[in-house]
Amino acid sequence: MTGGRSIRGEGAFWLLLLPMVAYLVIWRILPLLYTAWLSLADWNIGRGAPPRFIGIENYLRLLGDPRFHAAVKVSAIFMLVATAAEVVLGVALALLVNRPFRGQTIVQGILLVPMITSPVAVGTIWYILYNGKIGPLTYLVDRLGFGVQDWLGSTLTALPAIILADVWEWTPFVFLLALSGLQGIPETVVEAARIDGASAWKVWWYITLPLLRGVIVAAAILRAMDALKIFDTIFIMTGGGPGRSTESASLLVYRTAFTHFEFGYAAAMIMVVLALTTLLYWFYTRVPQEV
Amino acid sequence: MRRALAASRILAIAAVVAAGLFPIYYLALTALKPTGLLFAVPPRFIFSPSLEAFQQVLAEGHVRYFMTSLIVSTASALLAAALAAAGAFAFTYYRFPWREGAFFLCILGRMFPPVTTLVPVFLMVKMLGLLDHPLGLILVYVAFEVPLVLLIMRGFFVQVPGELYESASLDGAGTFQLFSRIALPLTMPGLLASGVLSFILTWNELLFALVLTSARARTASVALASFLEAEGSVQWQLVASLGVLTILPVFLFMGAMHRFMVRGLTLGALKG
Numbered sequence: 001m002t003g004g005r006s007i008r009g010e011g012a013f014w015l016l017l018l019p020m021v022a023y024l025v026i027w028r029i030l031p032l033l034y035t036a037w038l039s040l041a042d043w044n045i046g047r048g049a050p051p052r053f054i055g056i057e058n059y060l061r062l063l064g065d066p067r068f069h070a071a072v073k074v075s076a077i078f079m080l081v082a083t084a085a086e087v088v089l090g091v092a093l094a095l096l097v098n099r100p101f102r103g104q105t106i107v108q109g110i111l112l113v114p115m116i117t118s119p120v121a122v123g124t125i126w127y128i129l130y131n132g133k134i135g136p137l138t139y140l141v142d143r144l145g146f147g148v149q150d151w152l153g154s155t156l157t158a159l160p161a162i163i164l165a166d167v168w169e170w171t172p173f174v175f176l177l178a179l180s181g182l183q184g185i186p187e188t189v190v191e192a193a194r195i196d197g198a199s200a201w202k203v204w205w206y207i208t209l210p211l212l213r214g215v216i217v218a219a220a221i222l223r224a225m226d227a228l229k230i231f232d233t234i235f236i237m238t239g240g241g242p243g244r245s246t247e248s249a250s251l252l253v254y255r256t257a258f259t260h261f262e263f264g265y266a267a268a269m270i271m272v273v274l275a276l277t278t279l280l281y282w283f284y285t286r287v288p289q290e291v
Numbered sequence: 292m293r294r295a296l297a298a299s300r301i302l303a304i305a306a307v308v309a310a311g312l313f314p315i316y317y318l319a320l321t322a323l324k325p326t327g328l329l330f331a332v333p334p335r336f337i338f339s340p341s342l343e344a345f346q347q348v349l350a351e352g353h354v355r356y357f358m359t360s361l362i363v364s365t366a367s368a369l370l371a372a373a374l375a376a377a378g379a380f381a382f383t384y385y386r387f388p389w390r391e392g393a394f395f396l397c398i399l400g401r402m403f404p405p406v407t408t409l410v411p412v413f414l415m416v417k418m419l420g421l422l423d424h425p426l427g428l429i430l431v432y433v434a435f436e437v438p439l440v441l442l443i444m445r446g447f448f449v450q451v452p453g454e455l456y457e458s459a460s461l462d463g464a465g466t467f468q469l470f471s472r473i474a475l476p477l478t479m480p481g482l483l484a485s486g487v488l489s490f491i492l493t494w495n496e497l498l499f500a501l502v503l504t505s506a507r508a509r510t511a512s513v514a515l516a517s518f519l520e521a522e523g524s525v526q527w528q529l530v531a532s533l534g535v536l537t538i539l540p541v542f543l544f545m546g547a548m549h550r551f552m553v554r555g556l557t558l559g560a561l562k563g
Contacts, residue, residue, distance in 0.1 A: 010385070012465065012466030012467055013381045013384070013385035013466060014381075016377040016378065016380055016381040016466075016470065017377070017378055017381035017382065017385070019374055019377065019378070020374040020375055020377060020378030020397070020437060020441070021378065021393070021397065023374055023433065023434065023437065024396075024397055024400070024434060024437060024438070027408070027412070027415075027430070027431065027433070027434035028399070028400050028403075028408060028434050028438075029396065029399070030411070031407075031408035031411035031412050031415070032403060032407050032408055032411075034410075034411040035407055035408065035409075035410060035411055038410060038411070093303055093307055096299065096300055096303040097300055097303060097304060098300070101300070101304065107304060107307075107308060109549070110308050110311055110312065111307065111308075111311055112545065113311055113312065113315065113542070114311055114314075114315075116491055116495075116541050116542070116545055117315065117538050117541070118494065118495035118512060118537050118538065118541065119495060119497065120495070120497050120512045120515050120516055120537065121318075121515070121534045121537045121538050123519075124318070124515060124519060124530060124531070124534040125314045125315065125317070125318045125534065126314065127519065128317065128318065128321055128527070128530075128531065129314060129317060133330050134321065134329055134330060134334070134527055135317075135334070136317065136333075136334045139332060139333050139334055143333075168310070168311075168314060172307075172311060175307070200296075229404045229406060231406075231497070231498055232497045232498070235497070235516065236515075236516055236519060239520075250406060250498075253406060253409070254409075254498065254501075254502075257409065257410055257413075258413075258502055263410050266410060267410055270406060270407055270409070270410075273404075273406070274403060274404075274407050277402070277403070277404060278402070278403075281402045
C-alpha cells in the first residue's frame with residue numbers, strides 16, 4: 001500500500017484531506033492526549049475545583065487500590081478464558097468441516113448473526129436464558145439432577161456464565177476465519193502427504209495446523225484485544241455483581257468517572273488499560289499475515 | 292470410516308447452526324408469549340403467539356428510542372463516509388512528506404479503544420451544550436467510524452486502474468471530477484459495505500450513549516439497558532420485544548446489503 005500514483009492539482013487534494021484529518025485530531029487525538037494529561041491530575045468534577053497537577057500520584061494510588069486490582073483480574077480472567085475457549089472451539093469446528101460444503105454461504109450468513117447482534121441484546125438474551133423463572137437453562141439443569149442454580153446471582157458461576165455468552169457471540173468469528181484459512185491451504189500439499197501414507201490425524205497435526213498457525217494467532221489476539229475492554233454484556237447481565245465479582249476494568253472506569261466523578265483517577269485507569277491493549281496490538285503486528 | 296466422518300461433519304455444522312440460532316429464537320419466543328404462560332414450568336415452546344408486548348411498545352411510545360438510534364446511526368454513517376472517502380482518495384493519490392505517518396495517525400483509532408476518549412469527549416459535548424441531544428452523539432460516533440471507512444476505502448481506491456484517471460485527465464477533468472465521477476462510482480460497493488458496518492457499529496453502541504444522553508436523546512441500547520435495571524419487576528415480554536426490535540433492523544439491513552457486501556469483495560478479488 002506504499003505505492004499510489006500522483007495526479008496534478010495539489011490544492012484540491014488538501015481540500016479533500018484536511019476536513020477528515022482535522023476531525024480526527026479534534027475528536028480522537030487531542031482527547032487522547034487530554035486523557036493522558038488528566039491521568040496526572042486530581043480532578044473531581046463534583047467538588048467544583050479545577051484540575052490540579054499531582055504527577056504520578058494517581059498511578060501510585062492504583063498500585064495500592066484493591067478494587068482496581070480485582071477489576072483487572074476479572075478482565076484478565078475473562079480475556080484469557082473466553083479467548084481460549086473461542087479459539088479452541090472455533091478451530092476445532094473449522095477442522096471438522098474443513099472442505100467446502102453445500103449451503104456453505106447460508107451457514108456462513110447464519111453464523112454472522114451472533115456477531116452482529118448488539119451486545120446489549122446479547123446481554124438481554126442470556127439474562128433471560130439464565131433467569132430461574134422464565135429461562136430454560138435452570139429447568140434443564142435441575143432435571144439433569146444438578147439442582148436449582150442462580151447462575152448470575154452466585155459469585156461462583158456469574159463470571160463463567162458471562163464468558164459463555166461471549167463464547168456464543170464470538171466463536172463464529174474464529175470459526176469463519178479458520179475456515180477461510182483452511183480453504184486457502186493448497187489441496188496438493190494435503191494430497192502429497194496422504195499419498196506418502198500419512199493418516200488423517202497426522203495430516204491435521206503436522207500439516208494443517210502449522211499452516212493455520214498465523215490465522216489462529218491473529219484471531220486469538222484480535223479476540224483478546226476486544227475481550228480486554230468488555231463492558232456492555234457485563235453491564236447488562238450483572239452490573240458487576242454479585243458484590244464486585246464481575247466488575248471489569250471498563251466497568252470500573254465508567255463508575256469512577258460517572259458515578260464518583262473522579263476524572264483524573266479514571267483517566268489513570270484508562271491509561272493502564274491502554275498500555276495493555278497496545279502491548280497486544282504490538283504482538284498482533286508481529287504475526288505474519290497470511291489471510 | 293469415511294461415512295462416519297461425513298456424518299460427523301454434518302452433525303458439527305448442524306450443531307453450530309442450532310447453537311447460533313437458539314438464543315435468538317428464545318428471545319423472540321419470550322416476546323411473543325402470552326402473560327399466562329410466561330412462568331410455566333417446564334418452559335413452553337408451543338403456544339399461540341400474542342402481540343401484547345409489541346402493542347405495549349407502540350402504546351407507551353418506546354418507538355422514539357428507535358427513531359433516535361435510526362437518526363443517529365444514519366447521519367453519522369453518512370457523515371463519516373463523506374469525510375473518509377475524500378480523505379482516503381487524497382491519501383491514495385497524493386504524495387506528500389510523512390504520508391504514511393499521517394495515515395497511521397488517522398487509523399490510530401482502530402487500535403485505541405474509544406473509551407480512551409470518554410472523559411474529554413463528555414466534557415467537549417457538555418461545553419457545546421449538546422448533552423442529551425442526538426447531534427452530540429452523531430459528532431462523537433463519526434470519529435469512531437472514520438478510521439474504519441478510511442481503511443476500507445483506501446483498499447478499494449488502490450485497485451482502480453490508473454489509466455482511467457489518465458484518460459479522464461486528458462479530457463480535462465480536475466481532481467474533484469476524478470474523485471466524484473470516476474473513483475466514487477467504481478468503488479460504490481466498498482462505500483456501501485463500510486457504510487453498513489458504520490451503521491451497525493453505532494446502532495449497537497452503549498457506553499458513550501449511556502454517558503452522553505439521559506432522557507430526550509436516549510438510544511435503543513440505553514432504553515433496553517434501563518428497562519432491565521428495573522430490579523425485581525422486570526417486564527419480561529416488553530424487554531424481550533425491545534430486544535427483538537433492537538436486533539431486527541441490523542439483520543434486515545445486513546440481509547438487504549448482503550449482495551453489495553459480496554459484490555464489494557468480488558470486485559476486490561477481480562482487480563487484485
